[in-house]
Amino acid sequence: MMPRERLRIAVQKSGRLSEPCFDLLDRCGLRFRRSRDGLFCYGDGEPVDLLLVRDDDIPGLIAQGVCDLGIVGRNVLAENAAARQTALQCLRSLAFGACRLVIAVPQDMAYAGGGSLARLRIATSYPNLLRDWLSANGVDAEIVTLAGSVEIAPRLGTADAICDLVQSGATLAANQLREVDRVLDSEAVLVGSATLPADGRRDAIELLLRRIDGVVRVRGSRLLLLQAARASVEAIVAVLPGAPSATVLQMDGQPGQVMLQALCADELGWRQLEAIQRAGARELFVLPVERALA
Ligand code: PRP
Ligand code: ZN
Secondary structure (H helix, E strand, O other): OOOOOOEEEEOOOOOOOOOHHHHHHHHHHOEEEOOOOOOOOEEEEEEEEEEEEEEHHHHHHOOOOOOOHHHHHHHHHHHHOOOOOOOOOEEOOOOOOEEEEEOOOEOOOOOOOEEEEOOOEEEOHHHHHHHHHHHHHOOOOEEEEOOOOOHHHHOOOOOOOEEEEEOOOOHHHOOOOOEEEEEEOOEEEOOOOOOOOOOOOOHHHHHOOOOHHHHOOOOOOEOOOOOEEEEHHHHHHHHHOOOOOEEEOOOOOOOOOEEEEEEEEEEOOOHHHHHHOOOEEEEEEEOOOOOOOO
């Protein structure tokens, strides 16, 4: 394969992870132009391009050296490891795309633990994770491997139960299935091959990791600014959600008055603000936090 100078990241073309992936990369200051066929996104500025593919293909593309990094659900990474296919490493958890791999059965089927699945057919796109879960639970069942549309298998009569990803639960509900056991908790992760490129792409990887850290660290957090009498500071800090550390600054020319700032890992809704105000604060401001650099 031709050596590449630009870093190439594989991301899901369309699906649960696509939009939050683009949002993360955008927050990392990466801008792209999409190719006409929609397969590539070429980076403007930084030497980073994207390849838009099916999420299940991402581990293979990294193993072949077609891409250097990829963003997948931990479920894809775990299935790959359970299949003992390629040596991938998880570089970062990305704090989005939370979901779970579960066992689900038809609404009216009785379930009293894994034993209820004995000798049944279970449809899944995660045969290796399911195989490991069944053997860990001492259940002898038949695994029916499907590439997609797993949730309709029970209605079609091609399986009795399924093992599939659930995020909101809407897909299960729409197919009259109910979740009965949990196989794996998942979220989006940044993965790379076990040995990362040692050439110029290494700089782009380090830049990306630094920026991802700066985005993920403050994701959803708010900077709270307020004024108060110094005597009220203790009471105010006691009602700050998540017990953040607060910085207290003396206000010029106003003895006994301070300005307080705190980074809160929370939305800070009206009720929380009102409680802080009752504790003695005034002039409260809640600011979004975009990025951080240590
Ligand atoms: C998963 C799963 C369901 C859906 C569940 O698909 O297979 O179709 O998400 O989400 P819900 O509980 O919010 O309804 P995924 O996004 O991984 O796409 P893929 O199966 O095409 O890889
Ligand atoms: Zn998939």
